[in-house]
Amino acid sequence: MKAAYSPRHAAHEPRRELALGAAEPAHEIPARAEAIRAALDEDGGFEWLEVREHGLGPIEAVHDATMVRFVERAWRDWQRWFPEGEEAIPWTFALPSLREGMEPFEPSRTRHELGWWCFDTGNPFTAGAAEAARASVDVALTAAGAILVGERAAYGLCRPPGHHAARAVFGGFCFFNNAGIAAQHLLDAGASRVALLDVDYHHGNGTQQLFYGRADVLTASVHADPVREFPYFTGFADEVGTGAGRGTNLNVPLPAGVGDDEFLAAVESALERLAPFAPEILVVPLGVDTFRGDPLGDFDVGREAYHRLGRLLAGVGLPTLVLQEGGYAVAELGANVRDVLRGLDGR
Ligand code: OKP
Ligand code: ZN
Numbered sequence: 001m002k003a004a005y006s007p008r009h010a011a012h013e014p015r016r017e018l019a020l021g022a023a024e025p026a027h028e029i030p031a032r033a034e035a036i037r038a039a040l041d042e043d044g045g046f047e048w049l050e051v052r053e054h055g056l057g058p059i060e061a062v063h064d065a066t067m068v069r070f071v072e073r074a075w076r077d078w079q080r081w082f083p084e085g086e087e088a089i090p091w092t093f094a095l096p097s098l099r100e101g102m103e104p105f106e107p108s109r110t111r112h113e114l115g116w117w118c119f120d121t122g123n124p125f126t127a128g129a130a131e132a133a134r135a136s137v138d139v140a141l142t143a144a145g146a147i148l149v150g151e152r153a154a155y156g157l158c159r160p161p162g163h164h165a166a167r168a169v170f171g172g173f174c175f176f177n178n179a180g181i182a183a184q185h186l187l188d189a190g191a192s193r194v195a196l197l198d199v200d201y202h203h204g205n206g207t208q209q210l211f212y213g214r215a216d217v218l219t220a221s222v223h224a225d226p227v228r229e230f231p232y233f234t235g236f237a238d239e240v241g242t243g244a245g246r247g248t249n250l251n252v253p254l255p256a257g258v259g260d261d262e263f264l265a266a267v268e269s270a271l272e273r274l275a276p277f278a279p280e281i282l283v284v285p286l287g288v289d290t291f292r293g294d295p296l297g298d299f300d301v302g303r304e305a306y307h308r309l310g311r312l313l314a315g316v317g318l319p320t321l322v323l324q325e326g327g328y329a330v331a332e333l334g335a336n337v338r339d340v341l342r343g344l345d346g347r
Pocket of ligand 1: 161164201202230287296325327
């Protein structure tokens with residue numbers, strides 16, 4: 001299988017993140033991508049593509065251009081006012097109700113502009129975040145390019161992940177929505193309908209938001225119920241899309257403790273819901289934080305489930321672009337991802 005990886009992910013090396021008001025060691029770390037790369041190298045069934053730079057155009061096709069420019073300059077700006085610390089973490093957030101009924105606000109007026117564009121405290125912004133986020137998009141687009149030239153499956157080893165980044169806000173370890181950008185790129189290259197099935201443990205709120213009113217993109221996500229889990233404010237089953245996109249969003253929230261069979265049954269039922277949409281390409285934001293040993297998850301999914309997951313995806317019979325999202329049990333991360341891809345590859 002063709003796969004894409006960029007060493008530039010390592011430019012983003014957060015040490016800490018903030019959760020429940022306290023600092024804890026960062027989870028979204030360079031060792032994650034290196035573990036996956038090592039497992040795929042060892043497997044031998046993956047051919048690494050040369051990652052091509054695609055520039056800001058495809059990013060600005062789905063994201064607010066002002067947010068994209070902010071990401072590019074955020075570290076320098078932040079350091080001017082807050083020079084100490086290895087990562088920037090916002091602590092005051094520009095909720096719309098704060099200025100309700102007031103003039104529109106120009107966020108670059110304040111030195112705390114990060115609190116306008118980032119929605120959580122768990123998303124450290126580092127000196128190399130922008131470089132890594134750009135590289136992650138290029139990895140996704142390079143893998144998408146393999147699909148466009150006829151590959152049945154391709155994998156983008158994206159880091160940082162992307163599915164929590166919405167049009168004009170980022171968070172949840174994500175800066176740019178790799179899968180959303182890739183899906184739009186596939187449409188712009190001639191695909192008429194693209195379906196995304198997000199199997200990360202967390203709801204893919206950003207991807208949902210990007211395409212919520214769109215009839216040409218179906219977004220489906222199987223994830224931990226947001227009543228108990230991040231991102232808390234999206235991912236409920238009654239979110240079905242709006243306007244022309246009504247019926248093109250599917251959420252399958254799951255309870256704590258689901259095992260292999262329940263998780264895979266949820267994936268299977270979501271896949272069945274894709275068929276009437278008749279997509280030409282399937283994009284799979286793949287998180288393996290569903291694993292029972294994951295420090296961020298509460299599912300009871302075992303190692304053996306991942307090969308089965310890959311086989312389920314293969315059964316759809318569509319060109320399939322798999323893009324890495326979460327997975328924080330670093331010791332098992334490589335094997336879990338490899339098994340999904342082996343299953344998808346019919347091995
Ligand atoms: C990103 B992806 C841990 C809090 C974690 C954010 C989780 C983001 C997950 N104390 N909060 O979907 O894997
Ligand atoms: Zn996740």
